[in-house]
Amino acid sequence: xxxxxCGKPRPRQVVVPLLRRDxxxxxxxxxxxxxxxxxxxxxGQFAMVRGAQWGESPFLPRPMSILTAGRRPxxxxxxxxxxTRRLAxxxxxxxxxxxxxxxxxxxxxxxxxxxxxxxxxVGVCPLVFLARGLTEQGRRAIALYGGxxxxxxxxxxxxxxxxxxxxxxxxxxxxxLGRVTVLLESAIEETxxxxxxxxxxxxxxxARVVEMCRAADAPCEVSLETIMGCGYGVCxxxxxxxxxxxxxxxxxxxxxxxxxxxxxxx
Amino acid sequence: MRCDPSVKVGALTLKNPVLTASGTFGYxxxxxxxxxxxxxGAICTKGLSLLPRIGNAPPRICETASGxxxxxxxxxIGVEAFCTDKLPSLRExxxxxxxxxxxxxxxxxxxxxxxxxxxxxxxxxxxNISCPNVDKGGLEFGVDPQMAAAVTSAVKKxxxxxxxxxxxxxxxxxxxxxxACEEAGADxxxxxxxxxxxxxxxxxxxPRLSNRTGGLSGPALKPxxxxxxxxxxxxxxxxxxxxxxVTCAEDAIEFMLAGATAVQVGSANFRDPLAAxxxxxxxxxxxxxxxxxxxxLIGKALL
Numbered sequence: 001x002x003x004x005x006c007g008k009p010r011p012r013q014v015v016v017p018l019l020r021r022d023x024x025x026x027x028x029x030x031x032x033x034x035x036x037x038x039x040x041x042x043x044g045q046f047a048m049v050r051g052a053q054w055g056e057s058p059f060l061p062r063p064m065s066i067l068t069a070g071r072r073p074x075x076x077x078x079x080x081x082x083x084t085r086r087l088a089x090x091x092x093x094x095x096x097x098x099x100x101x102x103x104x105x106x107x108x109x110x111x112x113x114x115x116x117x118x119x120x121x122v123g124v125c126p127l128v129f130l131a132r133g134l135t136e137q138g139r140r141a142i143a144l145y146g147g148x149x150x151x152x153x154x155x156x157x158x159x160x161x162x163x164x165x166x167x168x169x170x171x172x173x174x175x176x177l178g179r180v181t182v183l184l185e186s187a188i189e190e191t192x193x194x195x196x197x198x199x200x201x202x203x204x205x206x207a208r209v210v211e212m213c214r215a216a217d218a219p220c221e222v223s224l225e226t227i228m229g230c231g232y233g234v235c236x237x238x239x240x241x242x243x244x245x246x247x248x249x250x251x252x253x254x255x256x257x258x259x260x261x262x263x264x265x266x
Numbered sequence: 267m268r269c270d271p272s273v274k275v276g277a278l279t280l281k282n283p284v285l286t287a288s289g290t291f292g293y294x295x296x297x298x299x300x301x302x303x304x305x306x307g308a309i310c311t312k313g314l315s316l317l318p319r320i321g322n323a324p325p326r327i328c329e330t331a332s333g334x335x336x337x338x339x340x341x342x343i344g345v346e347a348f349c350t351d352k353l354p355s356l357r358e359x360x361x362x363x364x365x366x367x368x369x370x371x372x373x374x375x376x377x378x379x380x381x382x383x384x385x386x387x388x389x390x391x392x393x394n395i396s397c398p399n400v401d402k403g404g405l406e407f408g409v410d411p412q413m414a415a416a417v418t419s420a421v422k423k424x425x426x427x428x429x430x431x432x433x434x435x436x437x438x439x440x441x442x443x444x445x446a447c448e449e450a451g452a453d454x455x456x457x458x459x460x461x462x463x464x465x466x467x468x469x470x471x472x473p474r475l476s477n478r479t480g481g482l483s484g485p486a487l488k489p490x491x492x493x494x495x496x497x498x499x500x501x502x503x504x505x506x507x508x509x510x511x512v513t514c515a516e517d518a519i520e521f522m523l524a525g526a527t528a529v530q531v532g533s534a535n536f537r538d539p540l541a542a543x544x545x546x547x548x549x550x551x552x553x554x555x556x557x558x559x560x561x562x563l564i565g566k567a568l569l
Contacts, residue, residue: 010299013538050537056332056485056513061537083329097538229327229334230536234292236312236338237327246320247341266323 009040013099028154032074041069043129044105044256048231052095058083063228065125078122113196115141120201131162146180149173207264222259224250241266269553276453280307284546287532288366293352300539308362318344328474333484337477357387366392383425396434396459408434411446418450428453441501456507483533485511499525515548523567
């Protein structure tokens with residue numbers, strides 16, 4: 001039998017205990033799990049996570065971008081609904097099913113372009129993982145991080161360690177006043193358009209970032225955030241409209257995809 | 267005692283009574299990293315249409331209490347691509363394949379069956395007359411006994427393969443539809459498909475799904491499904507395959523006691539790729555503890 005995942009780590013579902021929960025303010029939490037067998041994952045890949053004791057509700061696991069891999073893999077949780085509320089209130093020792101690594105991670109950055117990471121809120125997670133990977137390869141990225149106010153920027157210190165970090169807040173409480181796209185304008189100028197953008201954040205932010213990259217003729221990858229049922233290509237619930245018609249599936253063709261291929265207006 | 271988990275669905279012998287439900291198992295090959303899918307009773311493919319379908323606009327799914335709503339809209343690669351790109355790999359792996367078919371006319375149902383009949387490696391055809399999430403060709407075949415019988419006999423006429431008909435819970439009296447399909451030649455009846463539901467976002471005041479309504483699946487559906495399997499099993503002589511919220515071996519056993527010869531695992535596959543495999547093993551464990559074969563469970567609660 002030909003393995004379909006040759007060269008790529010095989011996804012598997014394990015039941016593992018929560019090792020620790022680190023809360024960042026009221027709505028963001030880093031959950032770290034204790035895995036006997038190290039989780040092999042590439043930056044941008046994700047995990048489907050569900051409490052092993054949840055019973056039948058919430059019924060489905062939650063797609064969570066991977067923050068760190070290895071023996072102690074972690075995720076960043078922002079409370080948005082019942083599932084994430086349950087995740088965020090879990091205690092060390094509680095058991096979780098973790099199905100990972102799933103999806104397609106970030107593509108490499110061409111040697112002749114500067115990697116520019118554009119993060120909005122909880123979208124920072126796969127970009128911190130990416131920045132650490134780039135640092136290991138001896139490359140330093142520019143990171144642009146935006147949020148409504150200073151409290152909406154989890155993991156900003158972690159990002160600062162591995163990138164040239166610039167911050168924008170809409171209320172001016174930290175960094176430049178305004179949206180992250182203001183920072184991107186300067187970064188495009190600074191790099192004379194020789195940049196590759198990696199973006200993850202709210203849909204409107206990503207749409208605007210892609211538009212700016214198109215105008216600058218720069219490649220732009222985005223990590224899609226959608227509702228997912230299964231995370232591995234069988235429920236077909238995570239359809240995202242693409243340019244030219246039809247849909248792509250965020251779980252199996254993404255979550256990291258060419259931002260120029262997405263029909264943002266739909 | 268070691269039990270023999272095999273069951274017979276008409277002339278077809280399945281290794282065990284656990285199948286995977288159409289639309290929850292892709293084309294099977296997606297499960298290759300997790301386990302050997304040839305060990306399952308069978309896999310039912312994503313619903314195949316004559317031409318590829320892109321499916322409905324998102325959002326297509328939303329979670330509800332103990333289950334979920336979906337309105338995928340039968341997105342699939344089409345029967346031709348299935349036969350060319352998927353079936354050879356399934357055949358090579360000795361997977362028991364049940365091809366689920368969907369069409370908007372009786373002629374197209376027959377054309378699909380005729381096309382699949384030319385292929386090696388298909389164990390049965392499952393006729394979907396019960397999809398709630400498409401504009402045409404879903405429920406109208408499933409809620410009218412004459413239409414259901416007409417589709418069944420049209421498919422029967424053009425294939426040597428066993429023909430299973432997947433029934434809708436939305437038929438007023440499911441037993442009447444079941445009998446009509448049996449008389450038209452159905453070799454087995456599968457019950458049930460999802461039930462139409464609606465979820466509304468109280469922030470935006472809009473339905474959560476772009477299709478507005480969607481099919482309810484998961485444990486929330488199970489007691490209704492078991493009641494319907496029980497009604498169908500009492501009404502027909504052909505085997506019944508139970509579907510609806512099976513997440514563990516006990517659920518499957520409950521369906522069998524209600525008269526199902528086998529079960530299909532659906533939404534449970536979404537949260538655990540190994541769900542069907544574990545359920546099949548759980549049935550064996552249960553039967554070995556009681557020193558019985560799974561076949562002895564079938565219909566034991568039919569009073």
